[in-house]
Amino acid sequence: MTTFMSSPSRPSGDLALTLAALGWHVFPLSARDKRPLANCLDCRDNPECARDDYTACPCLPDGQWCHGVRAATTDPDRIRTWWRRQPAAVPAVAAGPSDLVLIDLDAHTDQLPADPATELLPGTPITPGDLPGGFDQIRTGRDVLLLLARIRGGNHPWPSDPVHRPVSVVTPSRGRHLWYRAPRTDGGRRLRQALGTLGWQIDIKAGWSYGIAPGATTAKGPYQVVTGDPAHVGRMPDWLADEVLRVATDRPVPPPAPAPAAPPASGGRPAAYLTTVIDNGAAELAALADGRQRALSALAYKVGGLLSWSGLNRGDVEDRLVDAGLASGLPQRLTRRIVHRALTNGLARPLAGPTRHASTAVR
Ligand SMILES: [Zn+2]
Numbered sequence: 001m002t003t004f005m006s007s008p009s010r011p012s013g014d015l016a017l018t019l020a021a022l023g024w025h026v027f028p029l030s031a032r033d034k035r036p037l038a039n040c041l042d043c044r045d046n047p048e049c050a051r052d053d054y055t056a057c058p059c060l061p062d063g064q065w066c067h068g069v070r071a072a073t074t075d076p077d078r079i080r081t082w083w084r085r086q087p088a089a090v091p092a093v094a095a096g097p098s099d100l101v102l103i104d105l106d107a108h109t110d111q112l113p114a115d116p117a118t119e120l121l122p123g124t125p126i127t128p129g130d131l132p133g134g135f136d137q138i139r140t141g142r143d144v145l146l147l148l149a150r151i152r153g154g155n156h157p158w159p160s161d162p163v164h165r166p167v168s169v170v171t172p173s174r175g176r177h178l179w180y181r182a183p184r185t186d187g188g189r190r191l192r193q194a195l196g197t198l199g200w201q202i203d204i205k206a207g208w209s210y211g212i213a214p215g216a217t218t219a220k221g222p223y224q225v226v227t228g229d230p231a232h233v234g235r236m237p238d239w240l241a242d243e244v245l246r247v248a249t250d251r252p253v254p255p256p257a258p259a260p261a262a263p264p265a266s267g268g269r270p271a272a273y274l275t276t277v278i279d280n281g282a283a284e285l286a287a288l289a290d291g292r293q294r295a296l297s298a299l300a301y302k303v304g305g306l307l308s309w310s311g312l313n314r315g316d317v318e319d320r321l322v323d324a325g326l327a328s329g330l331p332q333r334l335t336r337r338i339v340h341r342a343l344t345n346g347l348a349r350p351l352a353g354p355t356r357h358a359s360t361a362v363r
């Protein structure tokens, strides 16, 4: 554990090898933009590689890094080869293959959602007794997870006892990554859904979703392990496992959001609304077995229509959509092309934002 906490300048390849030896499945990200390294030219032109499952791609059995998270491995020879070719690559960890779940607690300076009582923890109403100090004390995903612990009557979300202690990482943006052993679903099935939102600024990454490796350093700074041991990753407290299973196992596809109507009443926090649309769309995308290209295109088109109204920056939104596509396993070049085209088309047909009532119904 101390090695993870005290060697910020460790070469990326060594970190990848160390984690792989502990059963963490790793793959390389570009040091420049923290996205998976590009596929080879053969994959670009191979129609089989545009399929959703990549089973026909010859590069994966051949040990190439094509298709990002799908290439994740614990094979030290493969990892040595990758980092010999790209010594600056940032190691990422594929959650599901490593039998891990990442709880990603953001610390954005976003405004609170329009209706915090129902939107901070969708599906879990918050009563005044849960939060005696009022909503003003909620700033980050960390605050929301602590609130959820209180509502569920559970113990601390990241306990210090070795059985339950996650690998806890402070990110360069002052967020927190909590890596836990994946909880068992009924019947021992693996978590199916790659992404889920447990609450405001709390994302769940499981299955074919991934996170920057604990101990890695990017251009923005270190992902510093503050507690926990990658060799002995703790289990979630039961209350937290129940919550994660609730949002990260198969669930019925939610009904479509109501059609946008009048402009927002009282300012309506359009940026937060559109961010929620993207996050929920990303979660649904990750849950699809097929049809992801079409779903990504539809999402980007809708987001494009709401972009001017939201006041969000196009570049940021495009990045988020590309991340959603990549996290669902779509290949990089295809993802960028779909997002760019659909977002541009959507922007050309602007929509009015929803009413406040509609915004609380988005799931
Ligand atoms: Zn390839």
Ligand SMILES: [Zn+2]
Pocket (backbone or CB within 6 Å): 039, 042, 043, 046, 049, 057, 058, 059, 066, 067
């Ligand atoms: Zn391929």
